[in-house]
C-alpha cells in the first residue's frame with residue numbers, strides 16, 4: 227500500500243481540475259432536478275429507522291434502508307400497483323413494506339445471509355402467527371439448550387475462527403442442536419434464524435465497514451489500535467431477548483398495521499425471492515412487467531459484504547470456496563473483484579452493446595478512470611484495485627439499469643438509494659453518472675433527492691482535500707411512456 231501524497235503532482239492536479247469541470251457540467255445538466263429533500267434524513271435512508279419497526283427490526287441489517295422510506299417512496303411516486311421489483315433485495319425492506327401496502331413484490335438477492343432473512347420472514351408470514359409466537363416463547367422458557375446434551379459444532383471459516391467466547395460457542399452449539407430436533411420446519415427455521423440475528427452481539431466482532439473488527443479479548447491482534455466493543459452479551463440473554471422480540475411482534479395484540487392485514491388477508495401482497503445474481507436473473511424477467519422498482523445497490527465504496535457477514539454465512543454452511551465465488555459474483559464494489567468473465571452471454575446483444583456505449587461515452591467517468599489509472603501507474607493510489615473496481619462497478623450498474631428499463635412498464639418509477647464516493651481526491655458523482663445511463667436506457671430523471679447533510683471524507687482523504695461533503699441521494703427515474 228502506498229501512502230497518498232499530501233500534494234498532488236502537477237499532472238494529477240490538472241487531471242483533477244478537468245474532472246471537476248466535467249462534474250460541474252454534468253451537475254448543471256441535472257441542476258433543475260438535483261435538490262435537497264428536507265423530508266429525508268440519514269436515519270430514514272439507513273437501517274436506523276427500522277429499529278422501532280416490528281419485524282423489520284429482527285435482524286440488524288446495517289446496509290438496509292427503512293420501511294418508512296419505502297412508504298414515503300410509494301406515496302411520493304404514486305406507486306400503488308403490483309408487482310414491484312428489488313434487484314438488490316438485502317433484508318427485504320422494500321419487499322415487505324410493499325407487502326404491507328398490499329402489493330406483490332419480487333426480490334433478487336445473492337448473499338445467503340440476506341436471502342435467509344427474506345425467506346424466514348416470508349415463511350413466518352404464511353404461518354399461524356399466534357401459534358408460532360406461543361411456540362417460540364415456550365422454546366425460550368424451556369431453555370433446553372442450557373441442559374447437558376449434544377452440540378452442533380459451529381462451521382467456522384478461517385476468518386471467523388475464535389469469534390466467540392468458549393462458553394458462548396458451546397451454548398450456541400447446544401442451541402443449534404436443539405433447534406434441529408424441532409419437528410415443525412417453520413418453527414425450527416425461525417429458531418435458527420433467531421441465533422443468526424444474535425451472532426454479532428455475542429461475538430468478539432463488530433461489523434465495521436469493509437471488515438469485521440475484532441475485540442482485543444479475542445486474542446486476534448488485528449488492527450493497529452486495540453479495539454474494545456464493550457460488554458459482550460451472553461448467548462442465553464441474547465437469544466432469550468431475540469425470541470421474545472420475535473414472539474411479541476407476532477403476537478396479534480401488538481401487531482398494529484399487520485393486524486389489519488390479518489383481518490383482510492386478501493389485501494397482503496405476495497413475495498417471491500429469486501436467489502442469485504441480478505446480473506444473471508434480470509435478463510430473464512419478462513419485459514414491461516413491473517409497476518415499480520425500489521432498490522439500493524452496494525455502493526462503490528469497497529464494502530465487502532462477504533467479510534462483514536462472515537459469521538452469518540459460516541453458520542449457514544457457506545464454505546471457503548463458496549465465499550470466494552460469492553465475493554466475485556457480487557456487484558463489483560471491492561478492490562478484490564475481478565472482471566466478470568462471460569457476463570455478456572446473459573444479455574441480449576444489442577442491449578449489452580447499448581449499456582457498454584453508455585459507459586464508454588460518459589465523459590466524467592472516462593476522465594475519472596483515466597486519472598485513477600494514472601495514479602495506479604504512478605503508484606500514488608491507495609490500492610491498485612480501485613480503478614478496476616470503479617470501472618466494473620459502472621459497467622455492471624449500466625447493465626442493471628438497462629435491464630431494469632426493459633422489465634418495467636412504461637411510466638413505472640425506479641427509485642434508487644446510493645452514495646457518491648471519492649478516490650484519490652477525485653469526486654465520483656455516482657448519482658449523475660447513473661442518471662446519465664438512465665436517460666440513455668429510456669428513463670426520465672424526475673428528481674435526485676439529496677439528503678440534507680452529506681458525509682465528510684474518509685480520514686485517508688482528508689489531508690489532500692479538506693472536508694468537502696459527498697452527496698448521499700435517492701434517485702427517482704421514470705420509464706418513458708413511449709419507446
Ligand SMILES: C[S@@+](CC[C@H](N)C(=O)[O-])C[C@H]1O[C@@H](n2cnc3c(N)ncnc32)[C@H](O)[C@@H]1O
Nearest residue numbers: 290291314316317318319336337503504556557
Ligand atoms: C445495500 S444492500 C440492500 C439493502 C436493502 N435495501 C434493505 O433494506 O435491506 C445491497 C444488497 O445487494 C446484494 N447484492 C450484491 N451484489 C448482488 C448481485 N449481483 N445480485 C443480487 N444481489 C446482490 C448484497 O448482498 C446486499 O444484500
